[in-house]
Amino acid sequence: MSDLTQPAPGGTGPSVAEVDTCTLEIERKYEVVPAVICAMCCLFGIIYCFFGYRCFKAVMFLSGLMFGSVVIFLLCYKERVLDMQLSVEASAGIGLGIGALCGLVTMLVRSVGLFLTGLQLGLLLAIAALLAASPFYSPGTVWVPLGTLLGTGTICAVLTLQWQRLFTVLSTATFGAAIMTLCADYFVEMLTLAGHVYDQLRLAPTAPLCWYSWVIAGVWPTLSLTGVLIQWKLTGEGYSHTEVIVSRRQKRVQLMRIRQKDAKKRQQGGGQEGVYRRKPTPIKRYAGDVLAPSYLQSLRDRQMGTGTSLSSLGTANHTLIDFDFETGSTVPLTATTPVIRV
Template identity: 30%
Template sequence: MIVPVIVAVTSSLLHLTRAFGCNETNPHGVDKAASKAETVVRDISNLLSANRSQNATCDVTQNTYDPSLCVAFAIFILLGIIFAFVGYRFFRLILFLTAFIGAFCIVFYFAYGHLPCDWPHPALIALGLGATAGLILGTFAACYLYLGIFLCGFALGAVAALSFLAYVHIKYVEEHSWLPIVIIIGLGIIGGIIALLIQRPLLIIATSVIGSYLMIMGLDYYVENGQAFAYSWELVSGHPHFPSCAATWVMLIAVPVIALVAIVIQWKCTAKGKDHKKVIKKSRKKEYIEMDSAGNNALLSDMD
């Protein structure tokens, strides 16, 4: 669910910016942006529907590319590189992005799917709601670091659940479409709890795995028009079928391979000498100083 929604939202933002531009004399900017946003969401739905077909073509020479989606998936690759190879070094930023993306996607997905049909510009409304939720949760995760660590571990558990569902096709899962969501949430909670217990190793692993997943999902669009991308959606929806193209399996296998490489690079290079607990201690010290300062000011005011 996360990957399709992020791509749709990113593309919508691009169209929104383009529609407004720098031309203040354009009274129809919002209408054009809304129309473009709706078009992008439909394009994503068509992309997923086309790739769900078991008869999907494996001939990469027949690939077609949309400029907006190309930019969106390029952003995916960039975010994946940051998460995978320098995620632990930029600890607080990664916590913010993890929480922001998660809240953004979930709220956008449910808002867009459940807004009344007669409301104008549902894509833009859902986009605004998702962005607001993402900013709120992202800010909380960056300020309350244990919440951010839990969410990062939760994301790792969710990716692990997708991997489990990808390589283990169980008939019971296919007959009960709610079960993949339960598995994702269950493993996500377990991952969040473990992240709180063993923080540094789990954060390095989590950022590496999440980054490799984002990177491959972005690259997959350019390689085979999003076959692995669509397969991820099928896993969440509970109606997957084994991919028929070899390139799809190459993409899926590349996720753990790149994750292992990223873990080694972070452990040996980019995360070496970096300790997130110093950030937590510094944050706590700042809170204590502010509390003491507030207490002293209140005492002085009572004396006056």
């Protein structure tokens, strides 16, 4: 067999080392399980990137699910379990089962979910920093990238516990953008960018990236910035994750207290209802109100019939006339007749 690394006979053909890999066509052979997993992860990435803070509890569950599923899947697929090599389907099933348990823990225990969210942000920032520094600096030991990952992840996790809203928005937007970038890398170039990052972390020799790999890598910061702006101004505006973490028991206690206060107010109002009953406004009567026309006419008739005047009636008894609803007045008059009520 001839050596493929040597030039062709005659010295005219290029060697394999001199061939530009970026000009070669990528062989895409998709498998069912990885393709379905990537499609689901892309959907999760959209929820993370643009609705991460709004769907707080769902994001906490997905964080634990993905973290636990990926770790268990790699352990089961790469290592021998019970002296046998598990298939991809079996490893994925075991990973999803244990990942679901991790998701329940991160959803129910808020501090654990926030710590994991900050840890994800720190790991992603450390990976981005190592990838950007790879053309200029090559670490001599694997402990440098490992320490960078652990240190940055721990710092971001602690900061997330302190400033929960800010770092939750940053983490979910960044992590969702990274998931969508990874899915695009799988469907475009069969995880070439992900393999390059993995080789960089374990200090293995790597080939330079092609231009389309850098284009896919540039999608990550663009989507991250877009997700942060959308969450901060639109989907997360006027929403607080602390209002979501309220148990049903606390809600019942608050509702019972409100009902008890309403019942006390009703009892107090019912006991004082007979005391503070509103009385009708009394009718004010003033001397000098206009006399009834019928009474004036009767006086004129008597004057004309007897020939006396009103002044001649001063020695008689005083007459008190009450005009009930017509005038509402009480006027003393002199007359020889008894009291007349009209």
